[in-house]
Amino acid sequence: MKSRSKITSLLALLFCTLFSAQDSLKISAKEFISIVKIYHPLAVKYQLQNKIAASEITRARGNFDPVLSGKLGEKNIDGVQYYRQKNLELGIPTWYGIDITGSYNYLEGEKLNNSDTKGGLYQFGVTVPLAKNLLYDKRRAMLEQSRYALKMTEAEQAVLTNDLLLEAENTYWEWVKNFELYQLQRRAVAINKNRLELTKKTYQFGERPAIDTVEAASQLQSFQLQERDAFLNFVKSTQELQLFLWKDNRELYDLTAMIYPSDSTGNSEAFSNFEMLVQNVEEQNLDQHFSLLYYFQKENILESERRLKWQSFLPKLDFTYNFFNKENYRADYLPLFDSNFQYGLKLEIPIFQREARANYEVARLKLAQNTLDTQIKRRELETKIQTYKNEILNYHTQIDIARENLTNYQRLLQAEETRYSNGESSLFLINSRENKMIDAQEKFILLNNKFLKSYNKLKWMRENFLYNNGNSK
Structure with a gap:
């Protein structure tokens, strides 16, 4: 009971905050990503991993230090x-x-x-x-391997960092989607409150039957329930967003008030840049992708180890x-x-030479394993690029259709309201038209969100190329 009371109080506080301080704190996608990139502990951890790998080179060079x-x-x-x-x-x-x-x-x-x-x-x-x-010995092998390991680590950490930023940005747009769905239900509730009051007055004046007030009240209650559910989803996504917000002292950012998105799913730069992004990714050399560079550097390390093991055959x-x-x-x-x-x-x-033969065979087999891993990763990247590209193009086409569909439902609702005011329709038909329009609006928001998530997947994949021809959009 205490837990339920605490949750109810939190929701009430957030609900009041939404109406009283909606403009108090807003954040854009770019601002949010910048915060994650600078302050998130995982992003900092990946940078530290690169420094550790660089220190390993210094350690390997120590094998060549003069000793007094x-x-x-x-x-x-x-x-x-x-x-x-x-x-x-x-x-x-x-x-x-x-x-x-x-x-x-x-x-x-x-x-x-x-x-x-x-x-x-x-x-x-x-x-x-x-x-x-x-020709080759352990000292030289350790130094060479540490240099390859640094490049390998840098490639790995770049991929992990971009995966973190992808997750963060998609969390942001999921948050925006839930906010827009909540705003949609709020508007529907406001409209139906006015409609209920108007219906009650027309009933009192004897212009409408009493059943119309029941119809208007039922419609309002339905939207109120949907509004509460939408608000709860928005609160949950806000809490998920908060997990990515950290301070410079590595403490989780504690929100004292609700924050709101300054971007919307319909005005993102993705809608004007997606064709350029698709073309840019298609022009990239797949061998320059950090995931493959990771395996290339691993191959260098394994080849160095094979050369070292070959020395064991020599007297x-x-x-x-x-x-x-x-x-x-x-x-x-x-x-x-x-x-x-x-x-x-x-x-x-x-x-x-049993040990020498066994060690050399292990080194050779590890090289063969790495070759297979490289082939699998290459195929995986090719498939992902094609999948993300198809998703972007398909969702963009669906959005155009959904936009036209939404416009038609809005016209049908307006026409039905005109007929109702002329006494040629019923409140039931108006509610039916309105429900269809609300569903179309939700579908439009959801499609925009799916498009943006697919766009982000392809965008952050492009950031995983060593030499990409464009900047992040």
Whole structure:
């Protein structure tokens, strides 16, 4: 009971607001979309996702960052200094898998290994992969994949953002439709109230039978019921519209008064721009649609992974060379393998290569899956474009027919009212004509709404092309 009382009070408040402050706050479709685009949490979330993807590129570049390291240590037991060591090293990874190192090491002590060198020692070294990781390695793959992932994310977020704006705009026009239907029922109630009063007076003057007052009252009550239902639908759609209205502090906008549309379904720019929109979408290159660009970038990532997995078939053969020079000694760089050097050659060959074969097969199959997904998405986009285009053209034709039909019903009602005033008709026929006209008006509003929703679907699909030739209308 409390819940019902609360709802009744809310409806009463909104109903009173409608009559007292109808011009207090109005919003257009463009203003509404701008608010959603800037303040809606999902729109902000999609922008943040792009920033996350951009940060992943920076993370991947970190694999190529030079590393500076230092070490200081000493071992002393029973007054015997085993060793005292100072070490400073710089490692530089390069794009082609070659690692360059440079270091300075100072070592002294009484218990050193025979292979250790006392005093200060400078070292310059290089490690070169001769087979696996020479042409491609994990560091390069991660950086390339992160770049592709950014483009992939941008395409995905663009589609999601435009889907959000499409849903928001169609919610706006659904709200406008319910408002116009409510206004239509309000006018019908006002007209029938006047008709009932006039019928009562003519009955009192003996010009009309008493049954005409019953007929007029029944018609009025019917429209009053429809008016209440239309008002409830308008309130519900207002609440749905409110879900898209957010403040800059990410708080839901709490409406303190009713808001009203400043646009109407009959004066939208869509009616003058739909032919240009259809032509513009037909001229677009489907490969430039963000949904397909998403799969193209995914294919690049999977191809990078396949190339990386192919490296596992190659033997791991790494060559390392280090040049040494003692502190306070003149450096003698050439020949490289004469003195003051160290080199190593390391070879690893998996015997069965089961893991390599399995990983490569998985990468290849994922590429095949992505190709199928791309073909499905392409077909889906082609079908949607054709469907939306047919809907727009069909609804526009229906609107022209409905407009003529509505005009005819208005003429029939006017003619019936003239006949009634001349005593040649009945209130029953007038009500019948009026009901037909109201139905035609509702049909006209509903067709306009369907046309606008189909137009918006095609419009926001056009916004999903990377290079579209027009601006949003």
